[in-house]
Amino acid sequence: MFKLQENGTNVKREITAGLTTFLTMVYIIVVNPIILHDAGIPFEQVFTATIIATVIGTLWMAFMANYPIAIAPGMGMNAYFAYSVVGSHGDITYMTAFSAVFISGLLFIALSLTSFREKLIIAIPENLKHGITAGIGLFIAFLGLRMTGLIADHPTNLVQLGDLHSPVALLALAGLAVSIVLMVLRINGALFIGMLITGTIAYFTGQLTITDVVAFPSLPDGLIVTNPIAAIGDVIQHQLYAVVFSFLLITIFDTTGTMIAIAQQAGLMKGNIMPRARQALLADSVAATAGAVFGTSPTSAYIESSTGVAAGGRTGLTSVVIAALFIIAAFFGPLVSAVSGLSAITAPALIIVGCLMMESVAKITWHELDEAFPAFLIILSMPLTSSITTGMALGFISYPLLKVIRGKFRDVHPLVYVFAVLFFYQLIFLPH
Numbered sequence: 283m284f285k286l287q288e289n290g291t292n293v294k295r296e297i298t299a300g301l302t303t304f305l306t307m308v309y310i311i312v313v314n315p316i317i318l319h320d321a322g323i324p325f326e327q328v329f330t331a332t333i334i335a336t337v338i339g340t341l342w343m344a345f346m347a348n349y350p351i352a353i354a355p356g357m358g359m360n361a362y363f364a365y366s367v368v369g370s371h372g373d374i375t376y377m378t379a380f381s382a383v384f385i386s387g388l389l390f391i392a393l394s395l396t397s398f399r400e401k402l403i404i405a406i407p408e409n410l411k412h413g414i415t416a417g418i419g420l421f422i423a424f425l426g427l428r429m430t431g432l433i434a435d436h437p438t439n440l441v442q443l444g445d446l447h448s449p450v451a452l453l454a455l456a457g458l459a460v461s462i463v464l465m466v467l468r469i470n471g472a473l474f475i476g477m478l479i480t481g482t483i484a485y486f487t488g489q490l491t492i493t494d495v496v497a498f499p500s501l502p503d504g505l506i507v508t509n510p511i512a513a514i515g516d517v518i519q520h521q522l523y524a525v526v527f528s529f530l531l532i533t534i535f536d537t538t539g540t541m542i543a544i545a546q547q548a549g550l551m552k553g554n555i556m557p558r559a560r561q562a563l564l565a566d567s568v569a570a571t572a573g574a575v576f577g578t579s580p581t582s583a584y585i586e587s588s589t590g591v592a593a594g595g596r597t598g599l600t601s602v603v604i605a606a607l608f609i610i611a612a613f614f615g616p617l618v619s620a621v622s623g624l625s626a627i628t629a630p631a632l633i634i635v636g637c638l639m640m641e642s643v644a645k646i647t648w649h650e651l652d653e654a655f656p657a658f659l660i661i662l663s664m665p666l667t668s669s670i671t672t673g674m675a676l677g678f679i680s681y682p683l684l685k686v687i688r689g690k691f692r693d694v695h696p697l698v699y700v701f702a703v704l705f706f707y708q709l710i711f712l713p714h
Contacts, residue, residue, distance in 0.1 A: 284348055284597040291596040299595025300603025303352050305471030307586040309631045310354050311611055316622045317360045321368040321376045324502045325619050331576035333612045339569025339581050340605040344598030347562040350590055351544050352604045353569045356582030357635050358418035361425060362670040363579040367525050374520055380574045381516035384507045386529035387571030394563040405695035410677050412642035413657030417664035417673045419639025424665045426632030429625040430454035453484055454626035461630045470589055473631045480627045490624055494616035506577045524708035528671045533580050537566045540583040548591045652684040675705035
């Protein structure tokens, strides 16, 4: 089924690769519920939904596309959901927000079945893509610093250095130091191991209390989205068009770029063509739609899959192993819940992931101001406005304006002008 010999691999190598990828990305079952819990969603709901969406997407990737690529709720999208959609709209509950995720997932599936998705990716300027990635990274790192009190409120300057003598701050600094050392030493599963070590320190210093370890997975809220018509009604009633568009846009180019990069690393590309691309793209869109039904933010292809590829993974058998390990992890909800209650254990992962996403800054064409300034606006405004959508809006509005001023209006894809108008309307007339 997986054509192991044809792809130059074997069962042992695929199992090792699956275990490697799992260890590098399993932190998501801790971090994702913490972030979405801030939107009012029960921890158990997000924990179980995260695993369900991961298993669905990763198994689709395994059996339909035969790629060693894992799918799971994306970092950045969870923060956007919790703090820019639910967190900044007084009348938008997480139930309503999941309707927007569900509709964006359906649109994602429709686009994945056509060539329009590729056209959309080409239409978006590269510098805006890099700016969005870096901006989300800075936003995530800022959240990690705020969660632990390493950064505190200031009456006039908004933020200031927090109390470094507090037990939570000291534990966070210790966890960050340990995780960074492990990352620098290129140890597989560095973020997860860092959490384990930080959790152990917290346990012996009395900051962490563990009562139960294993329990059967549960969904306290049941299914979140059960009626597509009602979901469409929620989007229309609350005018969540910009939210749907933002989920769709970020997920599209983030997932596609990651898949292509991993396929190239594994030597699975045929020239510039990714075989079975449509089946692979559907894995993410199907998982995103299913995730909204159970209660988690949009999914994405995980760049951590590259560690499994480096360990020899070449086929969907690697993905099957990843999915199986996540199913096993589903029974350790009480342990994960206890760990998640102490932000110092998980915040270092947010800060480090934010740092990794800032790599995109180096790819921005800084010597061309009409290219650089829109990207700069995105990076600056996302953390300062606590809104990923606002950052994207400022970038997409300023980019075509500057091109028109320079007389380069023909260099801008027509879709970018459409996006600029939509974002302008959203900023002026819709709540944000």
